[in-house]
Amino acid sequence: MQPERLQNVAQLSASGSVEVQQDLLSISMTTTRDGADAGTVQTQLKQALDTALAQARQAAMPEQMEVRTGNFSLYPRYNKDGKINGWQGSTELVLEGKDFPRITSTAGKIQTLTMGNVSFALSREQRARVEGQAQTQAIERFKAKAGEISRSFGFAGFTLREVSINANDQGQSPRPRMLAMSAKSDMNESAVPVEAGKSTVMVNVSGSVQMVAQPVRP
Incomplete structure (x- = not known):
């Protein structure tokens, strides 16, 4: 049995990102x-x-x-x-x-x-919430890019062949205002001063689409 011959297939990727306060x-x-x-x-x-x-x-x-x-x-x-x-x-x-x-x-x-x-x-709840937003963003961009590529090649639309979704978060450097250890005796009954940074949660959608001549719903 001969392998399927791929024609009019486009490989592409798109990403979405949301910046959020570390919690x-x-x-x-x-x-x-x-x-x-x-x-x-x-x-x-x-x-x-x-x-x-x-x-x-x-x-x-x-x-x-x-x-x-x-x-x-x-x-x-x-x-x-x-x-x-x-x-x-x-x-x-x-x-x-x-x-x-x-x-x-x-x-x-x-x-x-x-x-x-x-x-x-980021807490699990915060990461899950923000990942959902970034994923929606990435998927919409993937669909828009697939439609644009299909039209640029003279096709009416596309169907999805395969897709992969990956998420990660990149933490910006926090700014903890650390007290010197020699000042420990002055810290009695006082809060340790700290300042959180932010994380950027990114979701990447990659895959392939079949460009088609007849109008289809993506």
């Missing part, structure tokens, strides 16, 4: 400890994390501020002879959600950990 904040709180004994270092890290967890859980609220533990590490230090001469470790607590004031205020109150990183993103 998900994540703050990482960390601390490090070191000492001669691994057990002592581990205990100190656990105490620091437990205290921070207890404080953070008081303000936790589903979707608005979720609390979870992050990375925990404990590793030896070596002297110039290659022998262990101490231990060092770190632990992490992550505050994440949509309620920026609640998250930043909680981060400012935690004293056993210091702020390690601030990041912004």
